[in-house]
Amino acid sequence: MKGYKERNGKIYARKTYRDKDGKRHEIWRRVDTKTQAKSAVREIENQLADGTESFENRDSLNDYLDKWLRTTKGTISHRTFGDYENLLRLYFRPELGRKRLQSIKPMDIQNVITDMSLRGLSPKTIQYAHMVLQKALKEA
Numbered sequence: 250m251k252g253y254k255e256r257n258g259k260i261y262a263r264k265t266y267r268d269k270d271g272k273r274h275e276i277w278r279r280v281d282t283k284t285q286a287k288s289a290v291r292e293i294e295n296q297l298a299d300g301t302e303s304f305e306n307r308d309s310l311n312d313y314l315d316k317w318l319r320t321t322k323g324t325i326s327h328r329t330f331g332d333y334e335n336l337l338r339l340y341f342r343p344e345l346g347r348k349r350l351q352s353i354k355p356m357d358i359q360n361v362i363t364d365m366s367l368r369g370l371s372p373k374t375i376q377y378a379h380m381v382l383q384k385a386l387k388e389a
Contacts, residue, residue, distance in 0.1 A: 252264070252286060252287055252290035253280070253283055253286030253287065253290070259279060260279075260280050260281065260282065260283060260285075260286055261277050261278065261279055261280065261286070262277070262278040262280050262285070262286040262287075262289035262290050262293070263275060263276070263277055263278075263286075263290070264276045264290050264293040264294060264297075266297055276293055278293070308349070308350050309346065309347055309348060309349055309350065310341070310342070310345050310346050310347075310348055310349075310350055310353060311342055311346040311347065312350075313350050313385070314337055314341075314342070314346075314385060317385045317388060318330070318333065318334060318337075321333070332377075332381075333381050336374075336377065336378040336381050337378075337381060337382065337385075340361060340365055340378050341358075341361060341378070341382055344357075344360070344361045344364070345357055345358070345361065353386075358379075358382065362375055362378075362379055365378065
């Protein structure tokens with residue numbers, strides 16, 4: 250297999266694999282050139298071999314944060330839970346909430362943090378909000 254497919258004038262990198270249960274899956278990534286497609290397929294293959302990427306998770310950040318908050322609720326105080334919920338709702342969900350979890354890049358998060366700073370939020374608030382998001386994403 251050549252690792253890429255052209256559809257409607259667009260080029261896609263494509264990798265087919267089988268999960269642990271033997272079910273067949275395809276991973277598609279939009280690229281600009283055939284060379285980028287081959288590189289993308291190699292990267293996907295390496296991630297599959299290393300187990301460093303979960304291609305099964307199609308949750309948006311909002312969906313994931315809802316699940317994370319539910320599981321975290323019993324392990325933290327009511328006040329802390331409220332803080333976590335508010336920080337995520339006010340600062341990260343509006344900008345990143347609809348994005349798929351696997352498509353969020355560090356630069357996306359940095360842009361939100363920069364925006365928070367430009368809005369005049371205190372460094373402590375920004376640091377706390379970032380810490381909460383990092384804690385949630387670490388468990389993703």
